[in-house]
Amino acid sequence: MIHFTLRQVFVFDAVAKHLSYSRAAALLHLTQPAVSMQIRQLEENVGIELLEQLGKKIFLTEAGRAFHSHCQNILSELNDAEAILADIKGMYGKFSICVASTAAYVAPKLLAEFCRQHPKAQVSLSVTNREMLLQRLADNEADMAIMGRPPESGGLDAIPFMENQLVVIAPPEHPLIGIYPIPLSMLEQETFLVREQGSGTRIAMERFFLEHRMRLLTGTEMNTNEAIKQAVQFGMGLGVVSLHTISLELETGKLKTLDVEGFPIKRYWYIVHRKDKHLSSVARSFKSFLLEKTNQN
Ligand code: PGA
Numbered sequence: 001m002i003h004f005t006l007r008q009v010f011v012f013d014a015v016a017k018h019l020s021y022s023r024a025a026a027l028l029h030l031t032q033p034a035v036s037m038q039i040r041q042l043e044e045n046v047g048i049e050l051l052e053q054l055g056k057k058i059f060l061t062e063a064g065r066a067f068h069s070h071c072q073n074i075l076s077e078l079n080d081a082e083a084i085l086a087d088i089k090g091m092y093g094k095f096s097i098c099v100a101s102t103a104a105y106v107a108p109k110l111l112a113e114f115c116r117q118h119p120k121a122q123v124s125l126s127v128t129n130r131e132m133l134l135q136r137l138a139d140n141e142a143d144m145a146i147m148g149r150p151p152e153s154g155g156l157d158a159i160p161f162m163e164n165q166l167v168v169i170a171p172p173e174h175p176l177i178g179i180y181p182i183p184l185s186m187l188e189q190e191t192f193l194v195r196e197q198g199s200g201t202r203i204a205m206e207r208f209f210l211e212h213r214m215r216l217l218t219g220t221e222m223n224t225n226e227a228i229k230q231a232v233q234f235g236m237g238l239g240v241v242s243l244h245t246i247s248l249e250l251e252t253g254k255l256k257t258l259d260v261e262g263f264p265i266k267r268y269w270y271i272v273h274r275k276d277k278h279l280s281s282v283a284r285s286f287k288s289f290l291l292e293k294t295n296q297n
Contacts, residue, residue, distance in 0.1 A: 006078075008042040009071045011035055012050065016068040017139075019058045076140040083143075083280035094122035095283035098133050098142035100200055102225060103269055105244040106162065107146055114289050121282045129223070131198030137274055143283050144273045146290075148200035158272040159287075161294045165243045165264035166204060167257040169232050180259045184212055187260060191237035192216050196223040200267075205240040208265050229255060240265075 014024035015035065025032045043050055050064035060068060086093035099107045104127045115121055126142065136142045137156065150158045168187075176182050195202040209216050219237045222228050225245040232239045233254055243264065249255035271290050273279060279287065 002046050004042055004045045006074075008038050008045070009074055011038040012042055013068065013071045013075055015039060015051065015058070016060055016064065016071070019060075021058070072139060079140060080278040083278050083283075087281050093280040093282050094124070095143045095280055095286065096124040096126070096141075097144045097146065097286070098126045098128060098136045099146040100130050100133055100148060101127055102148075102164075102199075102201055102242045102245060103146040105225075105242070106269065110290065110293070114286055117289070118282065118285060121286075123282075123286075129196065129198050130200040130203070137272065140274070140277070143277065143279060144271060144287065146269055147272055148204065148267050148269070150270055150272050155275045156272050157275045158270040159291060159294075160268035160270050161290045162269040164267040164269050166201060166208075166240050166267060167243050167246075167264045168260050169229070169239045169241055169246060169249075169255045170258050171233055171235050172253055172256050174238075174256065174258070176258050177256050182258055182260045184214060184261045187216070187238070188214060190217065191219040193228050193231050193237045193239045194218050194221050195225070195228065196221055199223075201225075201240065201242060204265055204267055208262070212262065242267075 011024065011028060011030070014027050015021060018024055018027070021032050021035050021039075024030075025035045028035070039051060046063075046067065048063045049061050050067055052059050052061050052064075083093065097107070097111075107125060111123055111125060115123065126136075128136065130147055133142075133145050133147055134151070134154070137145055138154070148164065150156050170177060176186065192205075194205070220231065222231065225241055228239040228241055229246060229249060231237065233249070238258070243257075246255055246257075250257070271287055273283075273287075
């Protein structure tokens, strides 16, 4: 019978995920030697090497990969057990939510309203793009997510709760402003600044232009909405962004939207979690809170 401790599982999971002792140490608030020692003891306990160092890089061995996948199951079960026990004890526990970078323009307001109604709720919010977010759900690192349309496969429960319109933005002096409607074909002469690969906005924009058989001239790729908005303001090109991201710029007149045929692209924000996830009562309340919003829209 192999013996290892839960602490070793936590440490190994962190090292295996980041393939770095120092990053794992920082995340777990431990020193690097403490992390190395836990891994050494774990390898002694299981009787096989789980990690190997080649040059400066760390890799999982075959045994390490197999063991890691079971560690993730163990941690996921623990997480669910914690949520179930908190429910039984009647505690109003905590939950973690991960939102797509564009959804970060709507999520804090919603959370603030929810936390005002539920002062004991402890929420942790992280922001990343669509691709990383799906990974975090798959790894059970976030209880729920707010994102654009999630993939059909992947065992996810996803419900739309709020509209998300994508618009074409331009600097205030752009010659197409005031034309209504702007034929789509006129955009072929424009340069578009685009979000990074993996962004939901980028996928929706590319799909839209492909469906309309349009070839776009794409300029610089940028990984935040803020960078796109700034670059558009300074005349580097046009952009396609969510209306949620530009309320301030529209108010101050720093950006304008163009009345292009077929726009706005209508999308929705979805509340998403794994189908097999046991949501704590506070997480379930947050989900219901968002779904009530749907009825108000
Ligand atoms: P993103 O937004 O472009 O910030 O990933 C998510 C989405 O619109 O699906």
